[in-house]
Each structure stands twice: as C-alpha cells, then as structure tokens.
Amino acid sequence: MRGRHLSRIHTIAAAILVAVVAAVASPAQQPDSAAVVRMVDAAVKARNEHVAGYTVTEHYAVYRGKDETHPAAEMTVRTEYRQETGKSYTILSESGSEFIRKHVLYTLLDNEKKINLPGTREGSWFVSANYEMRLKPGGIQRQDDRDCYVLAINPRHKATNMIEGTLWVDARDGSIVHIEGTATQSPSVLTGPAQVMRRYASVNGYGMATQARAVSDSMLLGRTVVTIDYRDYQIQLRPVR
Numbered sequence: 001m002r003g004r005h006l007s008r009i010h011t012i013a014a015a016i017l018v019a020v021v022a023a024v025a026s027p028a029q030q031p032d033s034a035a036v037v038r039m040v041d042a043a044v045k046a047r048n049e050h051v052a053g054y055t056v057t058e059h060y061a062v063y064r065g066k067d068e069t070h071p072a073a074e075m076t077v078r079t080e081y082r083q084e085t086g087k088s089y090t091i092l093s094e095s096g097s098e099f100i101r102k103h104v105l106y107t108l109l110d111n112e113k114k115i116n117l118p119g120t121r122e123g124s125w126f127v128s129a130n131y132e133m134r135l136k137p138g139g140i141q142r143q144d145d146r147d148c149y150v151l152a153i154n155p156r157h158k159a160t161n162m163i164e165g166t167l168w169v170d171a172r173d174g175s176i177v178h179i180e181g182t183a184t185q186s187p188s189v190l191t192g193p194a195q196v197m198r199r200y201a202s203v204n205g206y207g208m209a210t211q212a213r214a215v216s217d218s219m220l221l222g223r224t225v226v227t228i229d230y231r232d233y234q235i236q237l238r239p240v241r
Helices: 002-028 033-050 098-115
Strands: 051-064 073-082 086-096 131-135 141-143 146-155 163-170 176-183 195-203 206-216 224-237
Touching: 033 051, 033 131, 033 146, 033 163, 033 206, 051 098, 051 206, 073 098, 086 098, 098 224, 146 176, 163 195, 176 206
Parallel strands: none
Antiparallel strands: 051 073, 051 224, 073 086, 131 146, 141 146, 146 163, 163 176, 176 195, 195 206, 206 224
16 A cells, blocks of 8 residues: 555656656747737737837938948937827937938938827837738747747838848747848838848837848949937836726
C-alpha cells in the first residue's frame, strides 16, 4: 500500500514538473498569429482610449545624395496633438535650402496635419482593419533591446502614410517597437515612394515614435533622406474612472 502511495505521488509530481516546463517553454514557441494580431489591436485601442494628447519636439533634417553628414535643410518644430482637433505645429527654427523646406518639410507637416484629423487618423493606425498582418516564423526576436513578435504587414488601401513591410511589436503587450518598409504613396510630387523606418519607445506606458527615417529618389531631387528625431514628450492621459 505504501509503495502504491509513493508511486502515485511520484506520478503527480512528474505531471506537475512537465506542466511547469511546458509553461516556461511556451513563450519560445511560435504563438498563434491571430492571437498576436488581437494583441496589437488591443494595444492601439488602449493608446487611443487613454492618451488624450501630447506635445513633443521634432527635429527634421534633409540630406541630398550620399552625404548624410551635412543637411541641405533643417527644421525644429514643437508639435501639439489633441485627440479632439489633431496636430498643430510651431516652428522653432529652420535653416538651409528654402526650396527643400517649402517643398519637402512643409509638405510633410501639412500631410501629418491632414492624416491626424479626427475621423481620418483611424485609417492609418497599425491595426488589422487597415492592414493584413501575418506572423513571421522564428518566434520571439530581439529588436531595439526588446523581445518582439515580427509581423509582415500589407496595407488594405494606398495612402502616403501606409507602409508595406515588417512590424515588430512587444511580445508582452503588443505595443509597436519598430517598423520598416515602403510607403505606398509619396507625400510630395518631388519625391518617389520612400523606404521608411520608425522606432518607438514606451512613454507613460504607451508606444511613441522616437526616430524616423525615409529614403526616396526622384528625377528632380535625386536621392533624398529625411530623418526625424522626437524628444521631450509630455503626455496627457485621460483621468481614470
């Protein structure tokens, strides 16, 4: 009887050990693609519901050809976003080519204003309503010092702010970490569709852009690189009810 009792205990202990090992190992296994997409949708929804507005300082630099040391034009702006009204800009400083500032940088700012208007901005969110999303094989990958799931993204419609490429999201909560791809349309008639990169960081618990880079080519301007650095975020969160 005692032997049977001990055998039963050993069997239960072995079952628990197997369950623990499986639970520890499960994060490294390939997750369900639909579950990851739902997590991404939930992260975007949470950001929209809780972030009422923010201000941020943005520094733009435009480089021509292969020279990425000496900008042809620069601009620093203070951006204010309010969910009820969209984005507004205050130019703090600008220098360099007036032509490039007018036809590249001002065009970018005007485009950002338009796509962030209430009722319009929802169409550019990185969610399954706007993108076909497919989890890439390989499990969790490190990107910008964070554990991420990697998704192939394909826009359901074309626009200057829509990107076909790859999306890295935080494996813990689905927030955006990194994006690389090609814009489906160009924001300016003077540049072609851009190869785009954006980095995000968690600010007050929500993903906010910290760096961006766009490389395009055209008959008039040739190879053009635009970089954006974001700093000094001030986030306004909705009161917790």
